[in-house]
Amino acid sequence: MNKLTGSIPPQLGKLQKVTSLLLWGNALTGSIPAEISNCSSLVVLDASANDLSGKIPSDIGKLGVLEQLHLSDNSLIGLIPWEISNCSSLTTLQLDKNKLSGAIPWQIGNLKQLQSFFLWGNSVSGTIPSSFGNCTELYSIDLSRNKLTGSIPEEIFSLKKLSKLLLLGNSLSGKLPRSVSNCQSLVRLRLGENRLSGQIPKEIGQLQNLVFLDLYMNHFTGSLPSEIANITVLELLDVHNNHINGEIPSQLGELVNLEQLDLSRNSFTGEIPLSFGNFSYLNKLILNSNLLTGSIPKSFQNLQKLTLLDLSYNRLSGEIPSEIGYITSLTISLDLSSNMFTGEIPESMSGLRQLQSLDLSHNMLHGRIKVLGSLTSLTFLNISFNNFSGPIPVTPFFRTLSYNSYLQNLNLCESVDGSTCSSSLMQKTRLRSAKTVALVSVILASVTIAVLASWYLVTRNHRYMMEKSAGASSSSPGAEDFSYPWTFIPFQRLNFTIDNILDCLKDENVIGKGCSGIVYKAEMPNGELIAVKKLWRTKDDEEPTVDSFAAEIQILGHIRHRNIVKLLGYCSNKSVKLLLYNYIPNGNLQQLLRGNRNLSWEVRYKIAVGSAQGLAYLHHDCKPAILHRDVKCNNILLDSKFEAYLADFGLAKLMNSPNYHHAMSRVAGSYGYIAPEYGYTMNITEKSDVYSYGVVLLEILSGRSAVESQVGDGVHIVEWVKKKMGSFEPAASILDAKLRGMPDQLVQEMLQTLGIAMFCVNSSPAERPTMKEVVALLMEVKTQPEEWGKTSQPLIKQSSNQS
Template sequence: MEIKAALVDQMDHLEGWQGNATTACEWKGVSCNAAGRVEELSLAGLNLTGSLSPAVGFLTALTNLSVEQNNFTGTLPGAIANLTRLRFLNVSNNNFSYSFPAGFGALTKLEMLDTYNNNFSGPLPEELAVLPALEHLHLGGSYFEGSIPPSYGNISSLKYLALSGNSLTGRIPAELGNLNLLEGLYLGYFNVYDDGIPPELGKLKNLVRLDLGGCQLTGGIPAELGNLESLDTLFLQFNELTGSIPLGLGNLSNLKSLDTSLNQMSGAIPPDFYKLQKLELLSLFGNQLMSGPIPDFIAALPNLQVLHLWGNQFTGSIPANLGNSTKLIMVDLSNNSLSGVIPPYLCNGALQRLILQINQLSGPIPDSIGSCRSLEYLRLGHNQLNGTIPAALLGLTNLSFLELLDNHLEGPIPQGFINVPRLSRLDLSDNLLDGVLPSNIGSLQSMQYLALTGNRFSGSIPSDIGLLSVLNTVDLSRNYFTGGIPPEIGLCSQLSDLDLSSNQLTAEIPEELSHLPVLAYLNLSRNLLKGPIPEELEDLQTLNIVDFSYNNLSGPIPVSGTFQFFNYSSYVGNPGLCGPQNIIPAGSSACDSPKSTAYPMRSAPHRGGKAAPIAWIVGGLFAAALIVLLVGVCCFFNKYQWYISSILAKDKSIRPWKLTAFQRLNFSANHVLGCLSEDNIIGRGGAGTVYKGEMPDGENIAVKRLPGKATTKGFSHDHGFSAEIQTLGKIRHRNIVRLLGCCSNHETNLLVYEYMPYGSLGEILHGKNHVLLVWNTRYEIALQAAKGLAYLHHDCQPAILHRDVKSNNILLDSNLEAHVADFGLAKLLQNSGTSQSMSSISGSYGYIAPEYAYTLKVNEKSDIYSFGVVLMELITGKRPIEQEFGEGVDIVQWVRGKIQNKDMGVEVLDSRLGSKSLPLQEIMLVLRVALLCTSDLPVDRPTMREVVQMLQDVKPSSNDTKNVSSKPSTPNRKKGVTLSIV
């Protein structure tokens, strides 16, 4: 009952814990032995909060204690050391913090200790090395620091050791090679080791899984690893390993998964790999494997399912029998220098993804690819393929992504794609295709991206195109289409980009284009269009770029709405057009007056006249009055807010305050309330007011004050309080701001965070906080923030959507390390990769992904778009919306326009970065990541995990300008391998 008193059981799972000791053995989670003593206490997954009481130390007959998957905070009770009969202890997936308690060396019968995913800090507990029965030790996913104790190599009974995901440094002890019974060893991810892989690990004869990924290992792969005859998984990815893959790894006859991707390895695939008959995954991408062919024996590996060799230097032909005797599911050989033909046996009935783009492949697309019923994703672009598109290819019912661009394909598009219901992207650009566009194109109900530019298509554009309800981008430019623009295209309500330029289209521009509410890019140039530019297009507030040049258009040029920002280049080559002198095309004449016949059905206010000065005067007076009113409201609000703060601080008896701690706190609710004064305000925003406070022990905290849960007209709203508690209360990551606790008295909610001295990234980049961020610092901030978001998207179950990623929600600590903050809009995504519908648009202007604005659906790709905007802020130093961009133009569109010039985007760089010794190649590669993140189509955006990989791949060199923080510089890595292929 003392244990129950120390915890909070919100779901009443333990309501049956009542009565006396004689009934305790019947309580939920409690099991007793024959003598009536409690020998098992299992509280796993009950959503309990609070702390684990030291009273647990009185249950001295316990053999099994399990409290995993709860929200316990504070310290792990040292009284557990009294449980000398304990065999199994699992406290994983909680929020225990501070140092690991002493005394556990007394648990001589302990067989399993699992502390995964907590907040422990300090050194690893060395006394565990004396436990004679310990078989399973998992200390990963915390903040342990220092080096791995060499004495861990003395735990002779150990079968499983996981220390990954901490802050460990030093070397991997060679003594770990003495663990003869070890089956699983996990040491990577966030740990950073000074040296390479100890050859002594080759002595672990029983090792089944070795995971050393992502810990900056250097040197080569020891040949001694070839002695691990029981090994089925070897993960060495995301390191800085060099040299060649050693001969001898082919002796790993039980190996199923091998990943050495994203290193700096060279040489060839060892010839003894033919012996890896159980191999299912071979991932060597992103290295520098020497030019030469992919060995033929790769095609003979009978169990191979995933083959990732992209981003290397392979030449020659793809093995002719690849797929003939394997169970291939995914093949990615892109971004090499492969030649020859595509093998005919790639599809064996299981192939889902085939990516061969950016090579020198020739010959036709095999008919067998067209019969690959399991195929979902096909990218063959940027090769030299010829022949026709196999008729069956556009009849694959599972196909969702098809790219054949930049080849030499010819002939018509097969009519069969009425049977491709899932196809969302079709890119056949820059080929020699001809014929007409199939009339049944409207059957592609999932189509979002359609690009046929640079071919020889003719005939009319089918009216069925209006049936594509989710269509986002259409590019039919540089063809021979004739006839008119089908009015039905106005039914494509999600269309944002429409390019019909360089065709032979006639007739008038249909006014139905004005029905496209999110149209941002419209290019109808170099056609034979006639008649006026429809007046209704002025209503399209989302238009950023228009081009009507080189047609036979006539009549007035629109000047209202966004049209007032388009210059003469949008209309040149249309002698019949007329308009104001500032945008009049060369060779055209200005319209004489508002009543001219050139302005049919136009009213005088569009063109000014005598009423215009009066309108300006009235408008100016109204604006001035509005400003005075707003200033008055702001002054009243500030005074009112100060009054409320004073009441909260001085009269604490209005409602009792409750402080809920998520870790051990050395202060009370009264100390938190003492921070709520006008002098302590450090920020105000739509989510509340933020105060800085100093606690009795000298610790600084940040307190965010939110309105309490109010009910208005039957609707309840707690201003993001529940969202932040549910989110930050359950997660932990070094790049996510720590929620220390929360206070509430029903009228007001207070969130207590760790204090970030440098404030937000947005304040530093755009505000008065004059801290000069050199490039190396900006890069580190970008990488750290990406890691925090990747944790939310990929490591949380269920995945968490932030929904308000912006520079003002990235906070910087005393070392200028980034922490993602403000989870007031966060949502849990039960099924990763799916979308959730929102009742309204939430987020910050300039950061909102385009598809969210018109579908009200969000998934991980919405956060990724917003992060791409943050990357652009770091590179340009500009806000997402600046006056210099022009009306309706945001930073994404501005950057896209600037990078088209010969300087490749150099002019977008923040002038504060200077120009001396600036690593332009690195900055341009990060800019490339930003452009990928802000792709119009969600499917074109990388995942956050891929963003982290790409950013890691462009680390600034060690001779870059010194970081203003005290963090050590990181070694330089190869550049461009990942970026060039996404």
């Protein structure tokens, strides 16, 4: 993986003894030269992840000893040449993510050694060749996201080694044959988004190794076979959007390893089985849009890993059981809308402190809604079309809600104190948009406090920076005392001296300035590039003791993590402190986001995860724990492979350092990234870093700056996102325009990440996740391309007018 450009030289064909030609992950263009076929000893040809165009040359079929052909993720067009079948030693054929068309050549069945065949993400049409049944070594077939028609040939299910069969997103029709049970090695059977019909064969229950079963968005009819319960290792069962009827088999409760169950948008009748309480590993249960009756089973209390529960659009009745409030793992969504629930909201629901989205609309619930004020992580709420009464909570979240969240609750009223109704509103139509004097004064007071706090922070930070600048108005060594003696403390073997470093501290080598110091790019005599940070001088009364500072540097110098810039060493004399870091060549995240590049979701996600892992290491794996205190896009550096590195520990402090509380009293962080509690407590914790990281995550997703400077839109990104989410616009409108129009699964991943970001920027520090939890949540978001179609619900509630 490099940055090679241009075309593949035909002269490579003269390398008749080369066995591996690895060109993947570059920016190569043009067509694949037919001369490659002259490399008669070639065993591996990998030109994937480039921008190659044109047709696959038929001459590739002359490579008699070729075992692996990787051409995925290019812009290749035309037919798959049947001549590839002459490569009789071929074990791996990967042509996915191109623009190939036409039919799959039946001659592929002649590849008796073929083990994996990936063709997903093309425009291939026609039927699936039955000759695949001759490829007896096949263990993985992925033909997803094409235009294939016809039925699934029974011959495929005779393949004894086949473990993955992925045919998502085609136009396949006919029945799923009973012979599917012959393919005992199947681990993943993913047939969603096709036109398959008939009953789901009960023989599917004989697939004892099946982990994923996707049959969603087809035309299956009849009942769901109870024999599925025999697949004891099943982790995902998704049959949503079919025409399945009858009762949900209670035997499904025996699937104790199930993690996701989606039976939505069918015609299931009867009650939800009590046995569903056995799903101790279940994290998503989606039963919406059926004809289910009865009450919510109290056994749901046992679902202690459940993050999303959707029972909407059924005929469920009775009271909401108090046991729902004990499912404290519910973080993504609880949707009980459009049923016939009665009674009051149980007090136990105050325990759902991490819940992001709650929909109780279109039921017959009554009573007060005070308990909802305890749900401090909410980003979406709809309780409209019920019979609720009494005052609306006066929490910050409820102040952002529009009238649409409360429609047709005629006895609800606005309140100043959260306990009593405002008399002026009681005389008018309830919950109209008229503003009371009391409410206006509260808002004005809040704005005034915020403005004063911001003015105080910015003014003091400005004064602090001016003092630094005054002491270091020139970046040249001559303006300061660079005289000996110098102390040089390396944290690994270094092949340069202090004089080599000082020679590089010139204006032309400056690559950055920040609130903690000025950074130089320094080339050592041996050609090694390092970054040298010269810390701003502090006033004498702020100077920590040398021993204390050196002790902190010693600990920072021994941090070793793939997502943290390595501190190579430390130099100091009586007035100058220099920190030596690895030089990271690809700039920072802010430059990347502002560079008007078509930055893919995969790259953005990689950066988000990497920076989160680095921060989690500082908080949870360093003893004592370390605060960064200035997490922002400028301080996330990127290498040529877009690996993220946390940088700038000029403000970082050990949490048990003697100077920790002294350091906390100075301005911590950068404008736009500072956690709100700092304005009134002047104290920060690791949760302040989490808030700053949440702002970075919002920037990655939206492409906006933390504070936009455009006229008329100069609002903080957190407030902008909250406003968007409360405006009933589609949640996807928050995303960077360059990310829209992507496959639904990827958009859902982005929206789920958006929910995590909002979790991080919760106004209450106690309700924010730890960075270790953030990493875990991010890792759950991403699915591999072959996993597209796996049930995944966004954290952010979509607008109701979107299908």
